[in-house]
Structures are given as C-alpha cells and as structure tokens.
Amino acid sequence: MLGKLTRWLRILGHNIKYSNDLDDAELTVIAKKERRILLTRDLELYQQATAKGVDAFYVEGKTEAERLAQLAERFGIKLEVDMATSRCPKCNTRVRQISKETIGEKVEKSTLSYYDEFWECPKCGQVYWRGAHWTRIRKTLEAAKGNVEKLRKKN
C-alpha cells in the first residue's frame, strides 16, 4: 500500500524494505529483528506491532507530500535529495555517480547531450539523471516542507 512512499524515502536516502507478500506476523518479526520502523496504513497491524514492542508508525495523509511531512516531523527526515546518499527507488541500493562516457547505450543520445550528471544503481543497473521529472520531485518536497510547517503550528 505504501509503494510510492517507499520510493520517495529511498530517493531521500533511507534504507526501506518493502513487501506486499508478507503477512502481519512476518512483518512484525522482521521489523523487530532488523530494528526497522514499521510503516503501515493498516491500523490493526500498527496496533499489533506496537503491542509487540516494534517501533511502528501509522501513516495518514492523502498525498505523498502530506505523508512525507508526517514522517519528517516524527523522525526528523530531511526533505532534500542528496545524491551522495540517495538510494535506487526500485531496489533500495545506494546509487553511484557515473561518467557520461561509461553510460553507452543505457540512455538516449539526446538525454546524454542535454544532461551532465548521471547516477547508476550498481545492483539493478537503472540510470538516473535530474531530468524533467526533477521539477516534480522538488515541487512535492517543497509542498511537504509547507505541510511540516502546518503540522508544527497545530502542535
């Protein structure tokens, strides 16, 4: 249920495990064993996990910007993308910067000529750059920051 939020948190540099296949008991065990914070939109799971001593967070909010704001407020997450610590949204591996010369056929020629900085996921091979979607990423993060301010005023 939180696939989109997972991708966001990885881009922001957080080590996020995501699964739709595990049942509540398995999720709780993994969270406890690996000392992870369990993020869920399932109130029952949240309550079960908390009762078992797992650090859990019940995610509310309709938009990604609202959800990110809640997490930022609760866990002090920085709402900035730092490519030095950013993770692959697909597979959670830290991306690394690569030189244009080594990209080869992985990216279209027009993209290569237009952008200078590229990053690659060493695990799945996905190449990233700050393309047109980057404006949208920044807008969402700005909206999230605005929401953090609102949350602080409320409390």
Ligand SMILES: [Zn+2]
């Ligand atoms: Zn990857």
